[in-house]
Amino acid sequence: MPPTTPHFRDGLLASLPIVIGYVPISFSFGVAATRAGFSVFDAFALSLIIYAGASQFLALALLASGAPVLVAAFTLIAMNLRHLLYGPALMREAGSDATRRHAWAWAWGLTDEVFGQALGSLARGQRFSEAYMFGLGIGAYAAWVSGTVAGALVGGGALDAWPALSAGLGFLLPALFLALLLSISSRRQLPVIVVAGVATVVGTLAVSATTGILLGMLAGAVRGLLRR
Amino acid sequence: MNWDLFIVAIMAGAANWAFRALPILARTDQIATGGWLERFLSATGPAAVATLFTASILPALSPDLLRLLPVITGTLAVLATYFARRSVVLATLAGALVHGVTVWLVA
Numbered sequence: 001m002p003p004t005t006p007h008f009r010d011g012l013l014a015s016l017p018i019v020i021g022y023v024p025i026s027f028s029f030g031v032a033a034t035r036a037g038f039s040v041f042d043a044f045a046l047s048l049i050i051y052a053g054a055s056q057f058l059a060l061a062l063l064a065s066g067a068p069v070l071v072a073a074f075t076l077i078a079m080n081l082r083h084l085l086y087g088p089a090l091m092r093e094a095g096s097d098a099t100r101r102h103a104w105a106w107a108w109g110l111t112d113e114v115f116g117q118a119l120g121s122l123a124r125g126q127r128f129s130e131a132y133m134f135g136l137g138i139g140a141y142a143a144w145v146s147g148t149v150a151g152a153l154v155g156g157g158a159l160d161a162w163p164a165l166s167a168g169l170g171f172l173l174p175a176l177f178l179a180l181l182l183s184i185s186s187r188r189q190l191p192v193i194v195v196a197g198v199a200t201v202v203g204t205l206a207v208s209a210t211t212g213i214l215l216g217m218l219a220g221a222v223r224g225l226l227r228r
Numbered sequence: 229m230n231w232d233l234f235i236v237a238i239m240a241g242a243a244n245w246a247f248r249a250l251p252i253l254a255r256t257d258q259i260a261t262g263g264w265l266e267r268f269l270s271a272t273g274p275a276a277v278a279t280l281f282t283a284s285i286l287p288a289l290s291p292d293l294l295r296l297l298p299v300i301t302g303t304l305a306v307l308a309t310y311f312a313r314r315s316v317v318l319a320t321l322a323g324a325l326v327h328g329v330t331v332w333l334v335a
Contacts, residue, residue: 017320042230049241059236069232073239080244082276087252089272100252107249112280119273120316163335168328171302174288175323177281178306179316181274189274196278204286212286216279217272224271225264 005127011135014121017176018113018136019143024169026144029056030151036064040152047148051141052111054210055079079210082217086115093119094128102130109137113173116180123184196220294334302327 026047033043038060046056055076062072087107091098110118114136122128160166185193199219204212251257257269288299305326310319 017317020321020324038230038233042233045234046237049237050244051241052244055240059233059240063230063233063236069235072232073236076236076240077243080240080247083244083247084251085269085272085276087248087250088257088269089276091252091255092257092266092269093273100255103252104249107252108245110248112276115273116277116280117316119277164328164332167298167331168324171288171298171327172320172324174281174284175302175306175327176316176320177277177284178303178323179310179319181277181281182307182310182319183314183316184274184277189271192271192274193278196275197282200279200282201286204283209283209286213279213283216282217276220275220278221268221272224275225267 005129006121006132007129008131008135011132011137012139013135014117014132015114015136015139015143017172017179018117018140021113021169021172021176022140022143023147023150024166025053025173026147027151027154029053029060030148030153031155032057032151033060033148034152034155036060040149043152044145044149047145050076051108051144052076052080052083053144082214083110085217085221086110090115090118090122093122098128099130102134106130106133106137109133109141111140113176114140116177120180120183192220192223195223297334298327298330301330 029047030040030043033046034040038046046059050056050059058079059072059076062075067075087103087110090110091100118133118136121132126132181193196216196219200212200216202212203215285299285303290296302323306319306323309315309322313319
């Protein structure tokens with residue numbers, strides 16, 4: 001029996017592990033923003049407008065340290081260059097007949113985790129649908145923005161009394177990425193995965209975490225070129 | 229409203245939208261089907277997820293066994309649950325739960 005087309009609510013349900021992972025991180029971002037002297041509205045606006053976790057934390061650090069606006073902006077833009085690769089990789093897996101009429105809207109939600117979850121579902125045989133992408137993206141986006149506001153309102157130290165809970169929540173994203181990696185792995189892709197992992201470690205240790213991420217993705221994709 | 233922050237947010241947000249949406253709208257995935265670009269793009273997904281996993285786990289690695297133990301048990305929990313149930317959701321939650329419980333036990 002051919003797979004059925006997933007609906008909006010299927011996407012929302014699939015966003016659950018991302019939501020659980022996003023809430024503590026965005027909560028931490030809200031706390032960090034208010035600690036850095038920004039208002040609740042500033043924190044809310046950053047999450048609403050940028051919607052990219054690591055670069056939001058970097059924005060706080062840059063602006064709080066007095067970096068020029070253009071330097072800060074172009075640093076953040078360079079940090080998110082990796083997102084250029086997500087859409088084509090996803091649509092290639094979705095197939096040439098996959099509709100993309102509303103991609104201008106749902107692609108906004110194509111974060112690292114949403115991309116990974118969408119790619120994983122396609123690799124497991126699910127059909128592509130824009131409604132599913134909207135559900136997946138909106139669940140994650142709502143969690144990110146509302147978590148930020150909650151963190152900014154509550155302020156620092158909310159999880160300090162619960163170190164085990166805080167640690168468990170902090171492990172959600174590595175756990176999610178590992179589970180997604182297992183779901184899309186195949187013997188054919190193993191060299192790509194190994195090269196990407198090694199290049200990430202080398203780039204991170206030699207230069208910075210951002211360099212490591214860019215280098216890992218590019219090195220893995222270039223390794224894919226060598227495949228026959 | 230901090231206007232410096234707002235300008236940075238608008239510039240970075242506009243670039244994020246362009247990076248995420250324009251390659252899809254430009255149908256870059258359908259260029260050179262069967263050629264080098266197809267091989268490059270088909271490897272991009274696994275490479276990206278492998279990179280994100282590595283980048284997210286790296287800061288948690290430590291030579292101190294007590295700090296490393298929760299990472300090991302959490303990772304093993306993800307692997308065991310995924311191979312037992314083939315569920316990304318269950319594997320993720322199991323990994324986080326076992327990691328948190330291990331932190332609590334060694335504290």
